[in-house]
């Protein structure tokens with residue numbers, strides 16, 4: 001895998017409730033926000049999981065990366081949950097991809113806007129050959145796939161909600177509404193073997209190797 005040029009965190013996500021902070025499972029205590037990132041390979045700029053409404057997300061993109069919506073070539077959604085594609089319509093010129101295992105279900109769900117159902121495409125094994133690979137990490141949803149790439153600092157995995165935050169990684173635990181908790185635990189193990197740096201679904205990035 002060839003090294004990419006740079007990557008940036010756009011939004012640092014959070015959860016409505018975090019059991020590792022002693023918060024109750026029964027009710028949320030804050031608004032949910034997904035973690036979003038941008039991967040600049042040198043050939044293409046990829047936004048992963050656009051997490052805010054288009055107007056707010058455009059400002060965040062510029063603040064955190066210097067890029068404008070027109071600079072983005074691809075958008076990738078790690079799975080079919082709405083907080084991971086909230087800002088996708090900002091990227092009119094880009095190609096829109098979703099994890100292949102979730103994409104068909106997404107396209108058939110009439111709750112999703114027609115434009116999105118039409119334009120969303122299932123990602124293959126590589127988003128960019130030799131640079132950005134998809135990695136199947138089922139459990140949170142049946143078809144979730146993260147993105148793996150060689151950053152300037154080492155191997156990085158954008159895991160989506162397979163790994164919610166650093167605490168969930170350390171405890172090898174999924175979230176309370178995972179479709180299959182045991183399968184997700186295996187996916188977390190797989191993620192731990194693959195990358196030294198993890199961009200989780202709802203927290204800041206962290207060094208996974210230090211905890212092995």
Ligand SMILES: [Zn+2]
Pocket residue numbers: 079081140161
């Ligand atoms: Zn999710």
